[in-house]
Amino acid sequence: MSSWVAEMESILPGGVETHAPVALEGAKLEATLRPESREALAASLRVSREHGKGLLIVGGSTELSFANAPCTACVRLDTVGIRTEREIDLEEGVALLPAGETVRSVQAELAGSSFELPFDAAGPEATIGGVVASARQGFRYGPPRDHVLGMLVALPSGELVRFGGRVVKNVTGYDLNKLFTGSFGSLGVIVSVWVRLQPVPERVAFVAAPADGHEPAALLQGARGASVRAAVVASSILHFEVAGDEAAVEHDVARLRTLGGEVSSDDAFGGLEEARHGGPFRVRVTGRPTRWAEVSQILAAGGGVVIAEPARGIVRGTFALDDQDERSIADAWNCAREASRCAGGPFAIEAASVSARYGREVYGAVGATAPLQRAIKSRYDPAGILNPGRFVGNA
Amino acid sequence: MRLVSALRAIVGDDGILVRDEELFVYEADGLTLHRGRPVAVVLPRDKTEVQRIVRSCREHEVPFVPRGAGTGLSGGATAIEGGVIIELQRMNRIVRVDENDRFAIVQPGVVNADLSKAVAHLDLFYAPDPSSQQACTIGGNVAENSGGPHTLKYGTTTNHILGLELVTPDGECLQLGSEAGGTNGYDLVGTVVGSEGTLGIVTEVTVRLTPVPETVATMLGIFDGVVEACRAVGAVIGAGLVPAAMEIVDQRTINAVEDSRYAAGLPRDAGAILIVEADGSSASVARQVERIREFAEASGARDFQVARDEAERVRFWRARKGAFGAMGRLAPDLYVHDAVVPRKKLPEILAAVCEIGDRHGLKLSNVFHAGDGNLHPNISFDRRDAEEMERVIAAGEEILRICVEAGGVITGEHGVGTEKRDYMRLLFSEADLDAMMKLRLAFDPERVCNPGKIFPTTRFCAESNPKARGYDEVPIS
Numbered sequence: 001m002s003s004w005v006a007e008m009e010s011i012l013p014g015g016v017e018t019h020a021p022v023a024l025e026g027a028k029l030e031a032t033l034r035p036e037s038r039e040a041l042a043a044s045l046r047v048s049r050e051h052g053k054g055l056l057i058v059g060g061s062t063e064l065s066f067a068n069a070p071c072t073a074c075v076r077l078d079t080v081g082i083r084t085e086r087e088i089d090l091e092e093g094v095a096l097l098p099a100g101e102t103v104r105s106v107q108a109e110l111a112g113s114s115f116e117l118p119f120d121a122a123g124p125e126a127t128i129g130g131v132v133a134s135a136r137q138g139f140r141y142g143p144p145r146d147h148v149l150g151m152l153v154a155l156p157s158g159e160l161v162r163f164g165g166r167v168v169k170n171v172t173g174y175d176l177n178k179l180f181t182g183s184f185g186s187l188g189v190i191v192s193v194w195v196r197l198q199p200v201p202e203r204v205a206f207v208a209a210p211a212d213g214h215e216p217a218a219l220l221q222g223a224r225g226a227s228v229r230a231a232v233v234a235s236s237i238l239h240f241e242v243a244g245d246e247a248a249v250e251h252d253v254a255r256l257r258t259l260g261g262e263v264s265s266d267d268a269f270g271g272l273e274e275a276r277h278g279g280p281f282r283v284r285v286t287g288r289p290t291r292w293a294e295v296s297q298i299l300a301a302g303g304g305v306v307i308a309e310p311a312r313g314i315v316r317g318t319f320a321l322d323d324q325d326e327r328s329i330a331d332a333w334n335c336a337r338e339a340s341r342c343a344g345g346p347f348a349i350e351a352a353s354v355s356a357r358y359g360r361e362v363y364g365a366v367g368a369t370a371p372l373q374r375a376i377k378s379r380y381d382p383a384g385i386l387n388p389g390r391f392v393g394n395a
Numbered sequence: 396m397r398l399v400s401a402l403r404a405i406v407g408d409d410g411i412l413v414r415d416e417e418l419f420v421y422e423a424d425g426l427t428l429h430r431g432r433p434v435a436v437v438l439p440r441d442k443t444e445v446q447r448i449v450r451s452c453r454e455h456e457v458p459f460v461p462r463g464a465g466t467g468l469s470g471g472a473t474a475i476e477g478g479v480i481i482e483l484q485r486m487n488r489i490v491r492v493d494e495n496d497r498f499a500i501v502q503p504g505v506v507n508a509d510l511s512k513a514v515a516h517l518d519l520f521y522a523p524d525p526s527s528q529q530a531c532t533i534g535g536n537v538a539e540n541s542g543g544p545h546t547l548k549y550g551t552t553t554n555h556i557l558g559l560e561l562v563t564p565d566g567e568c569l570q571l572g573s574e575a576g577g578t579n580g581y582d583l584v585g586t587v588v589g590s591e592g593t594l595g596i597v598t599e600v601t602v603r604l605t606p607v608p609e610t611v612a613t614m615l616g617i618f619d620g621v622v623e624a625c626r627a628v629g630a631v632i633g634a635g636l637v638p639a640a641m642e643i644v645d646q647r648t649i650n651a652v653e654d655s656r657y658a659a660g661l662p663r664d665a666g667a668i669l670i671v672e673a674d675g676s677s678a679s680v681a682r683q684v685e686r687i688r689e690f691a692e693a694s695g696a697r698d699f700q701v702a703r704d705e706a707e708r709v710r711f712w713r714a715r716k717g718a719f720g721a722m723g724r725l726a727p728d729l730y731v732h733d734a735v736v737p738r739k740k741l742p743e744i745l746a747a748v749c750e751i752g753d754r755h756g757l758k759l760s761n762v763f764h765a766g767d768g769n770l771h772p773n774i775s776f777d778r779r780d781a782e783e784m785e786r787v788i789a790a791g792e793e794i795l796r797i798c799v800e801a802g803g804v805i806t807g808e809h810g811v812g813t814e815k816r817d818y819m820r821l822l823f824s825e826a827d828l829d830a831m832m833k834l835r836l837a838f839d840p841e842r843v844c845n846p847g848k849i850f851p852t853t854r855f856c857a858e859s860n861p862k863a864r865g866y867d868e869v870p871i872s
Contacts, residue, residue, distance in 0.1 A: 091633065092737050114635050135582075145585060146554060159826040167735040169767040169807040171540045171589050172815075172822060173849060174831045175553065178585025199635030217495075226608070226675055245636075247678035286577030288496040313496075313575050345575030363579040368569055372837065373580045379833040392580035 004051040008033065011043045015081075025390070026070025026354045027056055033077045038084045038152065038160055038191045045189065045385070046158025048075065054388040057185035059130030060102065062122035065279070066134060066350050067184060067390035069357035077189070079129055084152065084192045090115055093197045094149060094166050099129025099190045115197035118147045122277050129190040135182030139230040139269050139276075139309065140241065141198065145181045150194035153180055155187075156381050166194050179376070186391035187380040201229075201243035205253050206268065209238045209261035216293035216310070222259050223311035224289075225252040232272050233296070233308040239268045276307050281319040281329070282351040283336040287343020289313040295343045302335030313345065323353035333360065340364060363392045398455040402437050402479065405447045410485075412436040421480050424465040424472040425527075427728060427778065428788075429813045431847075433460070433474035438485045442560065442568055442598035445481065449596065450566040452479055458843045461592040463503060463535030466527040468731050469812030471538065471591045475847040481596060483534050489513055490599065497604045498557055498574055503534020503597050507541075510602070519604040522549035525808070526716065534597050540589030542808035544640040544715070545672070547766035549605065551808065553588040560599035561587060564839035574601055586834065591810050592845040594838040608674035611639070612684050613708040616691040617698040620666035621645055621761075622742040627669055627694035628765040629738060631687055638687065640672040641766035642715050645745070648760040648773070649714060655724055657717025659710045662698075669696075669765070670711055718762045719773070725758050726775035730787055734795055736803035738768040744801055748772050751793045755786040769807040770798070795821060811849045819851050 008016045012035055021028040033055075035041040048055055054073035058064065059080060080100040088095040093115050097106055103121035106128065110116055119131045120138020130136070132151070137143045150164030163176040180187060211219060211233050219238055223231030227244035240261065242252045253263060283304065285295050292310040300306050304317025317335070321328040333349075340347035349362040366373060373392050377384075403411050412418060413435045422430045434457065439445045452459045458478035465472050474480050487504035494517040501510060507528040511520040524543035525531055531541070537559065542551045549555075558572030572584035587594050618624040624643050631638065644652075649661050649668060661668060669691065673683040684701055691699050702708040722729045736744050745761060748770065752759025758775040772794055776787045795805045799821045806815055819828060828850060835842065835850075 089737075091629070091739050093632065094737075114633065145582060146550070153830075155826075155830065159829070161827045161830040162823070163827070163830070165802075165804050165822070167737060167768055167803055167807070169542060169546060169551065169735050169764070169769050170804045171551075171808055171810050172804045172806050173811060173819060173828075174834050175540070175585060175589045176830060176834065178553070178582045178588075179834065181585075182582055199637065202635070224606075226606075227679075244675075245679055245682055247682045248676055251676040251678055286573075287575045288493075289575075290495045313577075343575060345573045345577040346579045348579065366580045368567075369571065369580065369583060372563070372569065372583070375837040376581055376834065379837045380830075 004047065004053060005031070007047050008044060011047060012040050015040065024076065025056060025064060025067065026358070027073045029056060029074060029076045031075045033075060034081050036081050036083055038082060038154065041082055041189060041191065042154040042158050042160050044077070045154055045156050049156045049383045049385050052383060052385065054385050057189055057387055059100065059127035059133070060123070060125035062126045063130055063134040063136055065352065066362070067387070068362050069354045069389070071390050072388045079189060080127060082191060086192070092166070093199070094168070095195050095197055096166065096192055097128045097195060098192050099127060099132070101128050102126060103128060103131060110197070114200055116200050117195065118198040119144060120273065122273070128193055132181050132193050133183065133185050133190055138273055139232055145178055147196050148177045148181055148193055149196050151177055151180060152191040153188040154191055156383060156385055160191065164194060168196055184391050185387045186377055187386065189386070202245045203243070203249045205242045205249050206264045206266060207240040207242060207253060207256045207261040208264050208268065209240070209256060209259045211236045211238045214259060217290070218259065220289055220292065220310045222256055225255055227252040228311070230269055231309060231311050232269070233310065234272055234275065239272065241269060272307065276316055279318065279351040280323060280353060281321050281332055281356060282349070283317045283319070283332070283339070283347060284350050285315045285336065285339045285343045285345065285347045287313045287315070287340070287345035291343050295339045298339040298342055299335060302332060304335065313343065315339065315343070316350070323356045329356045361392070366392050398451065398457055398479070399435055401451045401455070402435060402448060405444055405451065406437050406439055410438045410440070421462070421465070421474070424462070424470060425468040426470040426473070426812065426814050428730065429470040429473055429475060431473050431475040431477060433480040434477060436480040436482050438482045440485050442562060445562045445596055445598050446566045446568060448479070448481055449562055449564065453566065453843065458846045460845045461534070461538070461596045463532035463538070464506070464530050466531040467535060467539055467810065467812065468733065469806065469810040469814040471810050471812035471845070471848055472535070473813060475813050484532065486598065492517070493574070494519065496574065498601055499604055500599060500601050501533050502599060503532060503537070505533045507531050507533060507536060514604055515607070518607045520607055521602055522555055522605045523552045526719065533600050533602065537588050537597050537600055538590065538592040539808070539810045542764070542769070544642050544764060546764065546808070547641055548637050548639040553585055555603045556584055556588050556600060557603055558601035559584055559587055559597050561595040562598055563595045564844040568598070572601065576603070589810070591812060591848050593835060593848055595844060610677045610680045611672060611674045612680045613702040613711050614671040614673070614684060614687060615700045615702070615711045616669040616671070616696040617662060617665045618667045618669060618696055621745050623695035624667040624669045625741045625765060627691045627696065630690040630694055631671070632738065632766060634686065634690065636683060636686060638671050638673045638683065638766065640670065641764070642670045643763055643765040644668050644670070644714050644718060645761040648718050648721070648762050651721040651725060651760060652714050652717055655717065655721035657713050657721050659713040661714055668714060670715055715762060722760070722773055722775050726777050728776050728778045730774040730776060730791065731809070732770070732772040732774070732791060732794060733806050733809040734798040734803055735767065735769045735807035736798050736801045738765070740801040740803070741765065741768060744770065744797060747797050748794055751790050755790040757786060757790055759790070767807065768803070792818070813848060816849055817851050819849070
């Protein structure tokens, strides 16, 4: 450790902290790195690679438990203090945002402008880099992959590389934005991201309708309205957010009234996001939209509290289980598998204790693509220093 | 020729082309500047045949190139380093349509427009609409991440692909993504879309289908100049409106169209026309039309019309969609350029593009996806005239340089292929290119799948594995 520390201190003056082992995500972390510039970040990756030091990459810590366990890193790398270029171009509707900046702060800065940041944050600490690295998808804006135009990434080789750009249409070379979005810091550390902002809708209306008494297909039809930006079923209530121009919103609200929907002044989605983010054991199943009700039933029958997004085919179940009880963990896991089969799509364990994840693949079955995924990982991170043990195929 | 015999055994006599007059057709795709003659063209019927062809090519150490309709404009489907072309047009079945979950599973040879026609009775359509959609295939669209006029609202191909079946460069068959669109691990679907056929051969595609909008309104704004038309586009988008399409046609193109069979009755003295399409509910579209009209008139539109019926809608679009055909009257060859700049830079870049064309004495005109900042300068020329060819190439390079200097990129929807591989360094450092090459090597360590594309030749040719070199290599003409 000592030669690594000495070399690291020369790169990160004041940015290296050694300490007694701290347990996090199954790892025993003996040091913390806080690079303040992208160059320092890149150099710290290179040195860590040369010394074989595994790094646990940490942004706002809001999605840390969404990963395989245990992590075998011995050093924590904090990304929140990395300074880099930043630009918000409201004429073009694009922004270049540092990975360590919080989603909330950007949203606050954009308030009152004609654009908004299309990221759903898990909490006030969630960072731009964390949302992109975890492909964190909330109720409103859909997957981050649809909004990322370009990025700057630090690789374990110590190189800083750029993909994409600031323009909204671009097929110049491979779309590595897609590869790095949702790669959970396993291939490189995101430094900054070009994002396509979204126009602020002229009007937003909230509608709540009772879910009971309607056929699932009718509810799905309602959730698929052209201006329905979010539709969530929770506790037998179907919550809608309808957004667009006045006429479009009025049109969809009128349609939702046929489902018994009533316009509400309350934005229920903040509370739903919090409930969705709860634990201690949370499953996400992504499947065919028409199966949402059956999938919900399976998760509910297994003891899960269910939140469903019918139009996106996403159903989440939160299980209040004892993480020392191996039997109940296995039951919840099997319930997720059964729901996934019914859905016709994959499942993932979004949150669970380290012990519940230990030895299990939280990303579900990766099947025949596992060798290819490992080949990709080994090309970008041949020494395996980035989030070791945490991404697919490592359980 | 052991390879040809082996391939014939896989696809039969009617599934392989080897005669010179047959191969001549496959020397180029839509980019006629770059040519390479394959040693054979094979036409498989299913994925098993594709796997066997790939394995046979590997055994004989010959590269292979997947190809759809050959409408691409960057040389991506050309056997520039020789080898075998795997032509996928016979794999043209729509395997399954699920109207409730709104997806279709199709083979790669399905023609883009045919898919939308096939699902029209379900009030669904396939949104990406490249200008070649009457001929280009879904497989080719996946390779190039194709766009089209309606990209502005609906996104490009990558936003509409849920899953892929991929025959890897070593002949394995992988299922990427799912009917539901979800994926575990790396986003391999998003990574393969737009990879220009260099990471494997797509043998089945699961596409998202989109509901046909309740109402569509097509508008035509007549402007005295391109600057005013661009100003209108900026005003509309700056106000938060997202029309389905915003296309500008410049005066040179208007006159070429009016001189052709595509004549749409457009005023020849107009500096530019702006075609806007809005869709959605009737009430919403009516409101969008009024707001767009206000912005257009405030920006200097001297006339603004809304199509009253389908015939008029077709007429408005004729100026845009007939532009490439109209160019055929001007010269035997057409070089359709493709670059993107920040939208606010469009007026100055267009002025510079025209200056470049004039300075080189070329017939250059512009049609472009204004809402996306996606330029298509079109140069009409005769490739038999070597001196004119040099001017075409020089002008093209200058255009790319000014677009990059303006914060733009060298291709928005046509891909890099062979056309722009040596311009990649205008945008990317060696480290950036190395990062792309890591992906290439994870899929295809010996670079036998569509070699010679995307990456600059000046570096990577020298480094390439001998196995990746075609034994019947044809130099770039």
